[in-house]
Amino acid sequence: MDPVLIVGAGATGLTLAVDLARRGMPFRLVEARTEPFPGARGKGVQPRTQEVFEDLGVLDALLAHGGQYPLIRAYRGREVLGDQRIDELREPTEQVPYPNILMSPQWRTEQLLRDRLAELGGRVEFGTPLTGFTQDAEGVTATVGGRSMRAAYLIGADGGRSFVRKTLGVDFLGETLETQRMLVGDVRLTGLDREFWHAWPGESGALALCPLPGTDTFQLYAPPPADGAELPTLAELQDLVTATTGREELRLTELVWLSLYRANVRMVDRYRVGRVFLAGDAAHVHSPAGGQGLNTGVQDAYNLGWKLAAGTEELLDSYERERLPVAAAVLGLSSRLLQRDATEGLRRGRETHQLDISYRGGPLAPAGVETASGLAAGDRAPDARLAGGGRLFELFQGPHQTRLIFGGSRPGTDSPGERSFVITEESVRAVYGVPVGSTVLVRPDGYLGAIEVPALTAAR
Template sequence: MNRQFTTDVLIAGAGAAGLTLAIDLARRNVAFRLIDKLPSPFAGSRGKGIQPRSQEIFEDLGVIDRLVAVGGTYPPQREYREDGTYEDSPRMEEHEATPDEPYLIPLMVPQFLTEAVLRERLAEFGHRPNFGCELTAFEQDAEGVTAHVKSADGEETLRVGYLVGMDGGKSYVRHALNIEFPGKTLRVRAMVADVRLEGLGTDAWHRFNEGSMEKQTSFCPLRGTDMFQVQAPIPMKGDINLSAEGLTAWAAARTGREDIVIREVLWASAFNMNARMADKYRVGRVFIGGDAAHIHPPTGGQGLNTSVQDAYNLGWKLAAVINGAPEKLLATYEEERRPIAAEMLGLSTKLLRAAKERGGMRRGRETHQLDLGYPESSLSLNKPARSPELVIAGDRAPDAPIRGAAGQSTRLFKLFQGPHWTLLGYEVDRAAVAPRRDLHIHTVGARGDIIDEGGLVRDGYGLSAGDWVLVRPDGYVGAIVSSSEIAALRRYLDDVGIAPID
């Protein structure tokens, strides 16, 4: 940590995005503080879907098995007809995992359980969020940010290198920066509640009156709990009785069934759906991300996932610059993440429109976020140019089963796991790239440390003899270069702060 600073990074907002950023900084030994104005962790299930790309991120952060253990897969969708009969169908398109895509089924983990797992992981690095600690003002200059925070212990002034606002849709940081937040209200008001109830089984996601914005309602069993999440569109105006008695009467009116009895309401919210995106993600040394930068309708399960991936993109870049990489690296955060948010907002809005017009639609590959990438990024280098049918720089780096030279089976993702960059050489001269800090080098071929049984690495990446593949810390391909272009690879490494060892 720079001694002029209280800490290197101050993160405002300890939800899923803020926790992901904190874990990523912690494993890179970057000094930070994580604060949240709420007196205690968020207790609701608002974001419950974890898409396959986020599962890959959570594997890298060391929590995927814990999340599967506390959650589960989505139940089938059960649509009830007016006569009381029903039909079951999968909520998600079913796909088998493949060598290059190990996670293809979205997980259901209520948001409060996801965040509890992330807090536990953060504690393993010796850190915890400071709840009941509110950012009240900040000023910045060319050298850092002066932040003022208030808690039960009083007021405190911090001098930090960078401030990151992961503080939700009503973000104080975004407002303080005067960043515009254009978009639209989608003319849908909805209710969501976590309840304990009687009258419905946990074997299905129960849906009534699909296609009717006046009577549509659903009861989704929340994996890892004994609760259901109740969801429904509600009138644009007027109060909704969110008590157990009120929701029991409401359920009877919507479903025509007297046997559905709400016994307890643990969390509830009535809200207007919006689709908005910030005009910019950065002003000087202050960044925003997550819901502070984009808010989505809940259709498609994109909001929490896009937010987590914002943090995953920003974490390694902040750490690199703090450790001496060129400052220009930070400009690529907005360059890469803002177009992704725009695409996900479009998808969520399209799925909402389908739900209104046709009573819902099965979620397919487009929601998995595996095909998102940064091929147009200034951090993406192909030398020479490659066919778009092949993996190119900016794409998500595929997984593949491999065997180490010592005989043990493993996967590419295990080589990538951690805060480092990874350089894969296919039938190359290993000595062509000297060791560098934060770079793990592996080679396939004669005297290589990786054995590509079945050619899945070669075929998955579309490699020819002499090719080098540089994988970023966030699991995207940074560069693919031939041995004749090795000088371009060295310049790339210099530009992102991967320095030769003296």
């Protein structure tokens, strides 16, 4: 089989490559840059993404390097105005093992994905841009790094300015919010503690310095320069910091990376054109409020990987039908949060955790059964404790789909790509809210497929 060609080795492309590598699918992951992107940009890894990363074998390393969000401490000059937690800290439960947002600079998250990819025998081909492609009924002919190749499918995970999207002629509908501009960068500094995310609100935008866990850097947000002006130098940023904070002792020692961010709120109306698919920022961009972008891209990839491996038209078509509504909801959410932030300050909750994303009503979710605990096909399959200390998520881990048999006997042999388990724990059955004799199919990406109960009257 020709390989899948993944274009772009950001978080989206890397996640897809890791998933395909563990499935033994042939692929190439090509990246235009000659080296990894250095910025911390998307530093919030949401609870659902942590579950995805657990399945992909990346979470332990991410937890070892990442950390909790610190309190935000607001100042006027040297005066402390107050402290605020961006999101309340929650205790893990049996059903939600990772309830809190994890902070990890995006360059590190990507590095850990590349490490995992290497363990699985894959690699990023840096300095290898896609410069053209055409498709026919059997595959895609693409030019990468100046050479022609044949691919079974092409995945445009090539970011907001996506060459793949533009070449397809797919519109990127929405708006650029010229008023929403800010400087974003990573700095090294002395004279400021790493206990707090320090913030100085101001009329033309906040100055903020957030310590990045597992590093000696801070992420800097600052008001934008005047229209048309160059990016500030380290010395100019120092002047801004001193004037805003009144702290002579706060010295910026190195500018690791800096860029001018402009908010775009845009999305495609198609995720698939024939054998070409769009994923991540190539398909949707929005304000960073709520920390959704990287997470949504990771989950696009996670939704697509097993469908590419199966290769059926029904599954490949379901990618757009499942993920496009999610992107639309994320655009709405991040815009609402951006407006709320201006009046109420940063405050996040369950709505940003992505645990409640559901594909109910979608093409792979047979309608009908809602269990006594309110679950239906398309919902995230919750975790639960098994007797002996194991967890349901451990049964799900891997590229297979999982059949949970609540009482009854296992089939002699599993169908290809499926693993069956007899669940005898009453506590697990209660989480799923199904009567004895039920069977629940959990898709490879951890969402509920069919729920079969012995008699529909037993379910609500």
